Amino acid sequence: MQASLSEKTFERVxxxxxxxxxxxxxxxxxxxxxxxxVSICKNCGLVFLNPRWVRPDYEYFYAVEYDQxxxxxESEAAEKEQRKARVVWERLQExxxxxxxxxxxxxxxxxxxxxxxxxxxxxxxxxxIEPSDYCSDHFVKQIGGDLVSRDVDSEWHVSNQGRFDLIxxxxxxxxxxxxxxxxKKVQQAVAPEGYVYIAVPDMMxxxxxxxxxxxxxxxxxxxxxxxxxxxxxxxxxxxxxIRSENSELWGIFQKSETILxxxxxxxxxxxxxxxxxxxxxxxxxxxxxxFSPEKTSQWIPKSFKNFIPKQFKQKFRQxxxxx
Numbered sequence: 001m002q003a004s005l006s007e008k009t010f011e012r013v014x015x016x017x018x019x020x021x022x023x024x025x026x027x028x029x030x031x032x033x034x035x036x037x038v039s040i041c042k043n044c045g046l047v048f049l050n051p052r053w054v055r056p057d058y059e060y061f062y063a064v065e066y067d068q069x070x071x072x073x074e075s076e077a078a079e080k081e082q083r084k085a086r087v088v089w090e091r092l093q094e095x096x097x098x099x100x101x102x103x104x105x106x107x108x109x110x111x112x113x114x115x116x117x118x119x120x121x122x123x124x125x126x127x128x129i130e131p132s133d134y135c136s137d138h139f140v141k142q143i144g145g146d147l148v149s150r151d152v153d154s155e156w157h158v159s160n161q162g163r164f165d166l167i168x169x170x171x172x173x174x175x176x177x178x179x180x181x182x183x184k185k186v187q188q189a190v191a192p193e194g195y196v197y198i199a200v201p202d203m204m205x206x207x208x209x210x211x212x213x214x215x216x217x218x219x220x221x222x223x224x225x226x227x228x229x230x231x232x233x234x235x236x237x238x239x240x241x242i243r244s245e246n247s248e249l250w251g252i253f254q255k256s257e258t259i260l261x262x263x264x265x266x267x268x269x270x271x272x273x274x275x276x277x278x279x280x281x282x283x284x285x286x287x288x289x290x291f292s293p294e295k296t297s298q299w300i301p302k303s304f305k306n307f308i309p310k311q312f313k314q315k316f317r318q319x320x321x322x323x
Contacts, residue, residue, distance in 0.1 A: 005032075005069075008057045009053065010051040010054070011051055013048070016178075016180055017234075018043045023042060023050055025037060025039050026038045030216050031212060038222070045268035047222035047223075047224075047227075048221045049217070049219070062175075063132065063150075066131075066218070067132060085113040086116065088117075095240055098193065098195065101124065104166070105126075105167075106172050106182075106186070107152070107169070108128030108130045109135050110139060110142075114168075125146070127148045128146070128148065131151060162191050168197050169196065169197065174200045180235055186235070187256075190254075193254075194254070196237055196254070198228070199248055200228065203222040203271065204244065206275070206278055209282075210278075226267045232251070237256060238253060
């Protein structure tokens with residue numbers, strides 16, 4: 001039986017990039033059937049929750065409730081996280097010549113990502129930020145990492161200026177209430193020649209059911225390549241590479257000497273069009289599955305099926321299972 005969610009309070013917020021601009025509501029329900037108010041800024045195209053839970057509710061959720069809804073058991077988590085860590089390592093190896101001596105994983109979970117990286121980089125100094133009681137304890141006691149803070153919104157960066165060769169932000173930035181403030185701290189904590197790895201869901205290429213999977217109360221922001229780049233640049237991080245793969249947007253960044261104001265490029269129409277096209281493809285696929293050869297063959301007379309060319313049947317099956 002699934003655990004119950006404690007009562008939450010909602011508040012309205014402004015666009016992170018544009019401030020008090022007009023927004024359009026895209027959805028009001030998300031994963032687990034929870035109220036999830038996904039909105040888009042009509043000026044720049046940034047997608048974010050508005051309204052969303054108040055900060056104390058998010059803090060309580062991540063410290064106490066998150067594991068009940070999203071964590072795997074420990075053995076499953078180890079296998080899954082180390083598999084994802086290999087992808088991180090391969091991407092870093094392709095685009096960075098550095099040999100990292102110290103790494104910070106923000107939202108490190110149980111610590112398996114850093115554990116894998118340490119097998120590739122013997123002697124790697126591992127540090128993490130993690131709000132979960134259980135996960136932070138595991139990271140320190142089982143992985144041997146240094147828990148820098150429990151809260152990315154704290155002043156953890158003050159005593160860690162230029163400390164880390166590598167900072168990992170893997171599927172965490174979409175959870176933060178103020179990602180720009182967090183990235184500004186990262187900009188101060190990364191070494192002058194260090195790298196920042198960021199991975200988030202790609203809002204231009206969603207996956208699965210929007211209502212039952214993609215939209216979530218814990219995902220406060222939904223990024224496109226343009227909006228991710230704008231926020232990073234404003235925080236003083238210059239992109240080395242940004243790519244989209246399998247509904248994941250990932251990039252590698254370095255510290256910039258000057259904090260610039262990025263070009264005000266709007267992706268509003270492109271983003272709305274991408275969502276509408278995705279909904280149409282999902283609907284088309286569901287209709288095709290309803291009338292799939294396996295299902296329609298149950299009520300089509302065998303004598304009639306014999307007249308249908310095999311080539312036509314094969315093309316129809318390809319059309320059904322390709323979308």
